Amino acid sequence: MIPVSNVAVTSNVSGLVWPGLDSVSLRCSADGTNVSYSWSLQGAAISGGGRYLLTDNNATLIISPVSTDDSGSFICTATNIINSLNSRNVTFNLASPVSAVMLTNNTSAVLWAGEDSASFHCSAQGSAITFSWRLNGTQVLSKPPYSITQSDSPPNSTLTISPSPGMTPDRSPM
Numbered sequence: 001m002i003p004v005s006n007v008a009v010t011s012n013v014s015g016l017v018w019p020g021l022d023s024v025s026l027r028c029s030a031d032g033t034n035v036s037y038s039w040s041l042q043g044a045a046i047s048g049g050g051r052y053l054l055t056d057n058n059a060t061l062i063i064s065p066v067s068t069d070d071s072g073s074f075i076c077t078a079t080n081i082i083n084s085l086n087s088r089n090v091t092f093n094l095a096s097p098v099s100a101v102m103l104t105n106n107t108s109a110v111l112w113a114g115e116d117s118a119s120f121h122c123s124a125q126g127s128a129i130t131f132s133w134r135l136n137g138t139q140v141l142s143k144p145p146y147s148i149t150q151s152d153s154p155p156n157s158t159l160t161i162s163p164s165p166g167m168t169p170d171r172s173p174m
Helices: none
Strands: 005-011 024-031 036-041 044-046 052-055 060-063 074-079 084-086 099-105 118-125 146-152 155-161
Touching: 005 074, 005 084, 024 036, 024 074
Parallel strands: none
Antiparallel strands: 005 024, 024 060, 036 044, 036 074, 052 060, 074 084, 099 118, 118 155, 146 155
C-alpha cells in the first residue's frame, strides 16, 4: 500500500467566471494506492446533486452553472487507509455585471465658454468594466479640449473639458 501524496487540482478556467452562465470543471489527482476523493467549499462537504456533479469516482467536480454561492475556497481531499491529504485552495474569479453607475460633475454655477473647465466623473461597480464618453452620439477621444483618465480599482473614468489656448471668451454660458 502506497500513501497519498502530490494532491493537485486542475481547472478548465483561468479568467473571469460569469455566475449563471459559465460551468467549471475541477479535476483532482493524487499519487497513492486505492485513493478516494471528496470535495468541500469553505469547509462544507460537497455531495453530488443540483449544480454539482461528481464523476470519475469523485475525482472530478463539475459545477453547472457557477453561482455567486461558489465564491470561496474549494478543496479536494485525497484519502486511502494510510493517510489523507488536501489540495491547495482553489478559488474562482467571479465576475459581476455592471451596477451602481454614478455620474457627477464639478460644476455648480454657470460656466463660461473658453474660460472655464468642467469635469465629469463616472463610477460603477462590476467586473471588466470599460468606459466610453459620447457627445451627441459621437465618441469623445482624449485629445484637446478633452482629457480622459480611467482607473480599474475602483472602476471609474473622468472626462475633463478645458478651454482651448487662444480661445477668446465670449461670456456665453455653456
